[in-house]
Amino acid sequence: MPVEEFVAGWISGALGLVLGHPFDTVKVRLQTQSTYRGIMDCIVKTYRHESLLGFFKGMSFPLVSIAVVNSVLFGVYSNVLLALTAMSHQERRTQLPSYTHVFIAGCTGGVIQTFFLAPFDLIKVRLQNQTEPRVQPGGPQPRYRGPVHCAATIFREEGPRGLFRGAWALMLRDTPTLGLYFVTYEGFCHQNTPHGQNPSSATVLVAGGFAGIASWVAATPLDVIKSRMQMDGLRRREYQGVLDCVVSSFRQEGLRVFFRGLTINSARGFPVNAVTFLSYEYLLHSWG
């Protein structure tokens, strides 16, 4: 099982995360809090109340975890595709495997990465939703003092299963959309690269960006549900499950609730995934 795909996925995931975390913080707040009138209102209030650091809340943990998650995602994707097509990463650069195989490999990576992502994503969302300004001595303490304290508090208050709150919604969100993610990437690279050649850096950048946008547009409705399920249980349990959350959200806020954060997901999805795929391809090419 080639290891370099896992390492390249690790490094490229971390680079993409740092670039995209401020976008992600604004998105999570728009999805789970009704105090903001829109993207700009959220950005201005966050900056005024919490300074620039407010946009990077909850990032330290995902910096480690998303690298692991991305490593698992790209490693599983690449190795499932190798098993399905008997083509190495380098061979696939010049000879496109079938879209069905790419989709299956992407969905498989999506299912498996969920088990690693679920606890980390939960902690990230819980920390991102703490809107207190930086703690002043003697001032009000936020509920969670950091990622480890957040994990320990959730474990203590909600039990070990509490760390996987929202995991079903996360799996339903990521499995098909990561299949779409890799199909978009491989297809765009293949369509825009002369036969038998490696895609150029510009092609990889644009293909990665479009893959990020396509997958996030398709994922946003369940992304809203996932974030709400993760925030549920903080006070009293409001939802009995994913379907109850979908029906309840629709009844209370109408169809538009499922597109909260779509703009910011798309704006974030292009640069984050352009950088992720470019660094991934560069690393594999340089180790080739």
Ligand SMILES: C[N+](C)(C)CCCC[C@H](N)C(=O)O
């Ligand atoms: C499957 N879903 C659309 C949720 C994510 C796909 C892109 C994942 C990437 N690491 C990012 O953070 O953008």
